Amino acid sequence: MARTGDPARAVTAPALDRLDFALDRSSPVPLYYQLARQLEAAIEHGVLAPGNLLGNEIDLSVRLGLSRPTVRQAIQSLVDKGLLVRRRGVGTQVVHTQVRRPLELSSLYDDLEAAGQGPCTRVVRNETVPASAEVAAALGMTEGTEVTVLERLRGTHGQPVAILCNYLPTGLLDLSTARLESTGLYRMLRSTGMVLHSARQSVGARTATAEEAARLDEQEGAALLTMRRTAYDDTGRPVEYGTHLYRASRYAFDFQLLVRP
Template sequence: MARTGDRAHSLNVSTLDSLDFTLDRSSPVPLYHQLAQQLEAAIGRGALAPGNLLGNEIDLSVRLGLSRPTVRQAIQSLVDKGLLVRRRGVGTQVVHSQVRRPLELSSLYDDLESAGQRPTTRVLRNERVPASADVAAALGVAQGEEVTVLERLRCTHGRPVALLCNYLPAALFELDDSRLESSGLYRMMRSAGITLHSARQTVGARGATAEEAACLEEKEGAALLTMRRTAYDDAGRPVEYGTHIYRASRYTFDFQLLVRP
């Protein structure tokens, strides 16, 4: 049963049996926002997994001792973020957790796998093309020189997260579609004896084109995070240039900021 107090209210029921939500009624933070934050945190740490049912709004409001509009507003904020979905006759269901990725030289595939996100990859393009001016400058090759271009759609729990485009020196190593679909690019580089040392990276944002929106299951104009990265090996040679886009509704970069002495 839910307990009601002057300051807090806790819940341990149904799908939420292992969770303890505390809502501070004396806080200036609205109750719907407190509930949404705690639900999002539970989804983010995996306590509420994709497919878990939360029940309908009426049941949740009774169990939590909250008004139905408060519960509805909390759920809607997470529906808008793509973390929950309402299913007629079923109730509110967890769809997926947001990908939180540290801003460091790591593979998206490895980060997703270590977070239990079950990544899958679909190779859209794997061929050799003449290097454009931007690609040539990034990889330190002559413009028009042949380079390998890879385009891949990265998904978690069957839903798209990112559209990845990478350029590599043609002679670096052979890239097989089947391996690209079952592993990350940086893991394949390590297996080929390439030691990654550092990278230069730029993060930005823009709206999705119609083609990108269709590929990523977003609406045209939806917010996308963008990332450009040039990675270098331990000899200082550029070995990869990536231009990637990520669904802002499902993806964040985590920064650690240090005070300069």
């Protein structure tokens, strides 16, 4: 049972055997929030893995020395974030971790792989099309010039995370569908000897259309993060323009802000 201000060990639910909870009743921070943050941290750091069971609310409240409404509120906050799910006859189960990506020039595939998230890719479009005015401006070419467009559904742990749409000058490299489904686009670019030097990027948000929601396993109108990026090589040449959609329930950008001297 949890003691005020002291680490408490849950010893009966297998997934919680690895956790030490520190719940401080004298703190102005609500107990449900303390519990939710500690459970979220355990999920983010892999201490609680997808599929792990936490037990039901009654057992958790007894084992942690908390009221049932407090435990229910903590769990519901993580259910709302998409980190936990309640299953009838099973209890509360970890679904997945949220992807937290540093805002730097890297690919989603490499970031997922580095975090041990097991990236998977399905290519839904790989063809040559005339560049629209937007794409032509981003890639520094004349409107109507042929470009290669790639559309991919990127996921992890069997769950979709993002819809990625990329435009590249034709003939830049071999963009076979099989290879695109086994590795990341930036890794493929680097394999040709290209040095990716910098990028211009904007991040925004909007709601999902019915089609986007179906592909991302979300409800229509769910929040999506948007990203537009133009990447340049070390000669200053634009080599890729991307317009991407990410599930806000599964994905976040991490920023580091520096004060100018």
